[in-house]
Amino acid sequence: MPLGKMRFLLPTFALLSLVASSVVPSVSPISYDGYRVYRVKTGKNLLAIREKLSSFTYSTWNHDLTRNIDLVLSPDQVPAFETLGLDTKCLHEDLGASIVAESQVKSHWKRQANDSNDAWFGSYHPYEEHIEYFKELHASFPNQSEWISSGTSYEGRDIYGLHLWGAGGPGKPAVLYHGTVHAREWIAAPVVEYLTLQLISGYKAGDNITQAFLNNYDFYILPFVNPDGFVYSQTTERLWRKNRQPGPGNSTCYGRDINRNWAFGWDANNRGASTNPCSQTYKGEAPSDTPENQGLSAFVDKLRDGPGIKLFIDWHSYGQYILSPYGYNETLYAPELGKWTNAAGLVSEAIRDSSSARTTFTFGPSGATLYTTTGAAPDHVYEVGKADFSYTIELRDTGDYGFVLPPSLIRASVEEQWVGQRVLLSLLDEVFFDGVGPAIYF
Template sequence: MRSIVFTSLFAAFATCTPTEVEADVVSYDGYKVFRVTTHGQTASVQETLSALPHDEWAHDIDHVDIAISPDQVEAFTALGLDYHVMHENLGNSIALEAASTTSWKRQADDPSWFSSYHSYQDHIEYFEDLQATFPNNSELITSGTSYQNRTIYGLHLYGDGGPGKPAVLYHGTVHAREWIAAPVVEYITLQLLQGYETGDTKTFLDKYDFYVFPIVNPDGFVYSQTTNRLWRKNRQPPPAGQTCIGRDINRNWEFAWNANGQGASTNPCSETYKGVKPSDAPENASLDGFLRKLRDSVGIKLYIDWHSYGQYILSPYGYSEDVLAPELSKWTATSSQVSNAIRDSSSRRTTFTYGPSGATLYITTGSAPDHVYSIGGADYSYTIELPDTGDYGFVLPPAQIRPTAEELWAGQKVLLGLLEQ
């Protein structure tokens, strides 16, 4: 008997009826994206940029990445900052990203799947096809539904002896515009299934149950494909009296949700808006409920929150740069080996930086890895920020999907082999 009862996925697909009336498509024609080198003075550079309308994509101690509309480019260059151009015309880059040179044959092992980006419905069908190739050791699952009633779908994989072993839990596409996350998670899932037949991954699946959710923010993801390529949050209406849509579901977890005045915003118009209270985003509430079922039934061995971009392997804590978890030395040693495996797996020599999230990158409160470790009891809990480090950012060309997925699978093989250490 299975130890956990999950909602029927097929019924959820049949009743999915999003209600949102789409807005006009947002154009990024003529927008430029710059990486501004801050020389360790990131806060000062951000203050300089604050008077200029812009969209900040990412930052760390050495740089800030920003998108600038055509009418603000002259004002930006007049600031005299040290920068290089990531996208000369963001609209053109988005158009090239959407172009597909291959046709998926609706076969789970068709490599052309990893040659282009796909629609939400295609992702659902891909996971259905994956499950059909491994019918005796897998099941389609869901944690629940989004605000617009889309299914948060996934796949549960297990080996000999049936389900009920400690869990490996993956969440992808937490932030809508981070398109590379879903195909990377899907590639890892495909390798687990194919490797089981050859024996390469049998040890992993016989020891752990895998719960894989490639798109946990489906409303935002669909909106990023149909209306605004750079949308980040979910599509939940704002609190009364406010006008900006969406919550950041990676600032909406219960643990450390209100730990300090940093790491998340109380402004509904902010990209990091944390909501009115913990788990008031329906996506977060359903994922948290699923997490607690795993915790109480089989326990959680490994959790990974898949994001882009920047090439980081980040462990708790995110809510503070000073508070260190007791397991940090173990996590850091493991991350080092994973980073080395990724770097050595291909000629690209892709390098991942690793360490505790708050100290390595920046403060985040109400984040998933902190919550899954502290509330969910996970032995290992990470955020992995996928490529790249400043050439493309969120708009990663389709030609980089498969190389990225292959490198991350090399890292996962090492990570899964180290879990008992």
């Protein structure tokens, strides 16, 4: 979800032949062989560093520019950049080569029943295979799941998902997971797919904790909120962020940022989103003026007006954050902030303790912890959807790879999130949560 003014078309993957031919753009994928990604330490020198960079054409990847700028440079700019004498670290020596390595998918995979170690989580996959994988999960749990949809995308793709439930049938308070809101954040879909797999396989295997989760809550899991953008990131422009809706009027730019298009807080201030159709954070001409957001908003309303929403999580990358409302105002704190922060702290601790690398997630209210975001999902689902808990989780890493996370890190990323969700889901009701820590800790 990182911000940054885009000043050129960003790098892309090689065309994946398994993507349906009807949705492949006519343009060829853009090659960025030899492009480099640098991290520039900023601190108190941000303005001076920006002045030094003013003659360069670059884009930024990262969240908090007051600490570092992660920037992408074309090969012809590298020699002049390296004469600036800045405090830098090279994150990608050849971004094109990193992209090619990331895009290598296994030609064969097969999920075995109740197998959490299947080959699926060893590589990234084309969009059509993601649909196939979710259909297999549905087929493995036919009497306690249903195929769902929040509507269709601008280009007509189904925003599909699964609804899971436990004993007593459906109708309990909802846990709602969104993935791949921003197209280039490829790690989000494997995470929500892995969580879905663990819920199903654990329930069927008789795991008491997993059975308690599904017996207490209905899970609604949407792995691709922005399917058009994801397909475009696989076929044409690897670091595409927005949806694929044309800009207004005579604009030649495409896309709205779905996570700046929610109604609540959409016009809260002049920061946190852009009115420029060419911006990566373009919020649209009006709240919910994307078909994706219209369907998602209606879906949230339906859950709110039914059994209610217990937990909402919007999965993103990168930065390793667990962020609660509010994002639209960095000095406004919700009454539930103490509960949310205590829970996020326990999740972060559990993830850190489960990882040999001691992976750490920073947590707190979004606007105060990271930066201002208007029209964002967690604020809307909390305020309008009346969710008891509402978070954005920014997945791995902290910038060494950024959006181009190697396939070798997929499994660690998905497994640590299941560790975190086992803790978080145990904290949702007062029977588990005493306001300080969990009565049951896993």
